[in-house]
Amino acid sequence: MDNYEYGELLKKLKTKVDNISLIIKPDLLQKRVDSIAAEQADPSFWSDAANAAKINKEKTQISSMLTKFKSAKQAVEDAFDMFKLASDENDSDLLESLFEDANELEEKITNLEISMLLSSENDSKNAIVTIHPGAGGTESNDWASMLYRMYLRFCERENYKVDVLDFQEGDEAGLKDVSFIVKGENAYGYLKAENGIHRLVRVSPFDSAGRRHTSFTSVMVSPELDDDINIEIEEKDIRIDVYRASGAGGQHVNKTESAVRITHYETGIVVQCQNDRSQHKNKATAMKMLKSRLYELELQKQNEAHSNVDKSEIGWGHQVRSYVLFPYQQVKDNRSNLSYSNVDAVLDGDIKKIIEGVLISQSDKKQF
Numbered sequence: 001m002d003n004y005e006y007g008e009l010l011k012k013l014k015t016k017v018d019n020i021s022l023i024i025k026p027d028l029l030q031k032r033v034d035s036i037a038a039e040q041a042d043p044s045f046w047s048d049a050a051n052a053a054k055i056n057k058e059k060t061q062i063s064s065m066l067t068k069f070k071s072a073k074q075a076v077e078d079a080f081d082m083f084k085l086a087s088d089e090n091d092s093d094l095l096e097s098l099f100e101d102a103n104e105l106e107e108k109i110t111n112l113e114i115s116m117l118l119s120s121e122n123d124s125k126n127a128i129v130t131i132h133p134g135a136g137g138t139e140s141n142d143w144a145s146m147l148y149r150m151y152l153r154f155c156e157r158e159n160y161k162v163d164v165l166d167f168q169e170g171d172e173a174g175l176k177d178v179s180f181i182v183k184g185e186n187a188y189g190y191l192k193a194e195n196g197i198h199r200l201v202r203v204s205p206f207d208s209a210g211r212r213h214t215s216f217t218s219v220m221v222s223p224e225l226d227d228d229i230n231i232e233i234e235e236k237d238i239r240i241d242v243y244r245a246s247g248a249g250g251q252h253v254n255k256t257e258s259a260v261r262i263t264h265y266e267t268g269i270v271v272q273c274q275n276d277r278s279q280h281k282n283k284a285t286a287m288k289m290l291k292s293r294l295y296e297l298e299l300q301k302q303n304e305a306h307s308n309v310d311k312s313e314i315g316w317g318h319q320v321r322s323y324v325l326f327p328y329q330q331v332k333d334n335r336s337n338l339s340y341s342n343v344d345a346v347l348d349g350d351i352k353k354i355i356e357g358v359l360i361s362q363s364d365k366k367q368f
Helices: 003-024 026-040 043-046 049-089 091-098 102-117 138-157 187-192 248-256 279-306 343-347 353-367
Strands: 127-133 161-169 175-183 196-203 212-222 238-243 258-262 270-273 319-324 330-333
Touching: 003 026, 003 049, 003 091, 003 102, 026 043, 026 049, 026 319, 043 049, 049 091, 049 102, 049 258, 091 102, 102 353, 127 138, 127 187, 127 279, 138 175, 138 196, 138 212, 138 343, 161 270, 175 187, 175 270, 187 212, 187 353, 212 279, 238 279, 270 279, 319 343, 330 343, 330 353
Parallel strands: 196 319
Antiparallel strands: 127 175, 127 212, 161 175, 196 212, 238 258, 258 270, 319 330
């Protein structure tokens, strides 16, 4: 990196910070924090525990955003001052130090962008994820299992908690279907970028002739709904089937019809749960999954209507990413148009940068 490149980088980062400032309006955010603090000083504020918790959560989120913004803004301003000083005095050691810290500075602004993009009301929610293989038998089932492992490893990296809601093993290998809930800060905010069809190209280990195969698996992500969000589902709109659970769970699970499958006629959405020995609990969980899926579907319709993001980049029915293991190795996201060569690391859960690339590219197309 030379003086010109560093100067251009600083201009780009300052523009980003200025644009973010126009979006989040830090002065108004600070006024809101001060207003909440004044409300909390009144003893009567805490008499309504539910409302107090809601407002306190808002204050925490706003304060966190303000802290990150002020830190990033100050970092860019300091870098500008130091660069001017080093250039004026031709201080090569200081310039070299600034160049070495350039990546860290750029990362700080990127983190601010991501924080801004994950500030909508649903982003902080837990995520319900369903992975379902496409046509292709054992090969597709194995690909679904690889994706499941990728997300489990991602959750480990991010310290997210995972609860399995439904798991159906494949006949020979892999899995036929899996649903799980991911719990943690901004779980839905990150994982919503995984909605869609994931494509794998490789030489199949299940083909004795060693031929190249292409497999597809759908990933569906929806936010876990709070109790205050009411989604009405009438009995005539759904079909409920009960059946014997399969896989792990002990004799009781397998000998009783504890598993529940719910089909929503209008949308064709099917959810199922066999996580618990109780049919009643599985039905409640499946109904919760269905409500989350219907809510997500409505969110996608609103996004299509009010944004400039191409419809092919939104929703469960569109190919979002390709993973090529043969004849070369590359992961390419169709929305950010970015490619990654470290395929093994990606399949081992190193997908945060890929997700952030998607979030940033989609925000650019929405023209905030």
